[in-house]
Amino acid sequence: MRNIPELAKDYLDSLSGTHSARTINAYTVDLNRFFRYMQSQKKNHDSSLTLEELAQLDEQDIEDYKSYLGDLGNGRAAIRRKLLVLSGYFQYYVKAGYFTRNPAAGVIIPPLAQKKMQQKLSHMEGNSYLSNVEFGTALTKKQKPYHKYEEDRDLAIIFLLMTTGIHISECARLDFDDFYFDDNSVFITQRNGQVARIIYTDEAKAYLMAYASIRPNTDDPAFFLNRFRTRLSERSIQILVKKYSSILPDQEITPKRLRETFSGWQYKKDAISRLPQN
DSSP states (O other): OOOGGGGGGGHHHTTTTTTTHHHHHHHHHHHHHHHHHHHHHOOOOOOOHHHEEEHHHHHHHHHHHHHHHHHHOOOOHHHHHHHHHHHHHHHHHTTTTTOOTTTTTSSSOOOOOOOOOOOOOHHHHHHHHHHHHHHOOTTTTTTTHHHHHHHHHHHHHHHHHHHHHHHHHHTTOOBBBGHHHHHHEEEEEEEEEEEEEEEOOHHHHHHHHHHHHHHHOOOOOSSSSSTTTSSSOEEEEEEEHHHGGGTTOOOOOHHHHHHTTOOSSSHHHHHHHHOOOO
């Protein structure tokens, strides 16, 4: 964790129950940069920035900071994030009674660029993605040595995600005992804590069983394991899905998009030829 600025300690502490450590760390970096900028704008550089001085800031001060961020080469998305962090920071202290207004509230925040994304990949694109999962065709030199150890697991994850529609967070929470291979079912724990029974396809079953047969023995009940034989995290699965999209550099690949692509009869026909051979 980065050094937490005293000027934002209460605010950052208030996020601990709703935000990840990674997010709070990013907020800390953004706020530290803002405080350093405001310190540089003071007539007396030797005196420390105070909450009282921050309470006197107005919309123009934040507009000037926004221009400063642009001069540093920050893109639209980065400036948007930093301004949203600032707005959240000031709003917290307004509610706490330290500030009377939020100077960032009236600043125009750059909108996110709209991504044009087809709902389905083409037949060729879909097969290219799966080939990359299976053979590591477009992986980097650093990634390829690990692929032979992770191929069975990654194929099982990709086929489970795209044939059932479960969320990545639900996939990460799966334990070995949640799977029932005799009737192609798995019990998932949803975000609201409820348990649901999901049916997966024969294609997914083949990959799941192939992975189960080589899954390392460990005390960890998780079904999907990392190289350290502990539960594969939600973040790791997100990276995994994105990693194999390297073969399609102009495409944004998500589990939902894979599911839409391979939901038709053509996917089923192609998937049969990809079943692990005995």
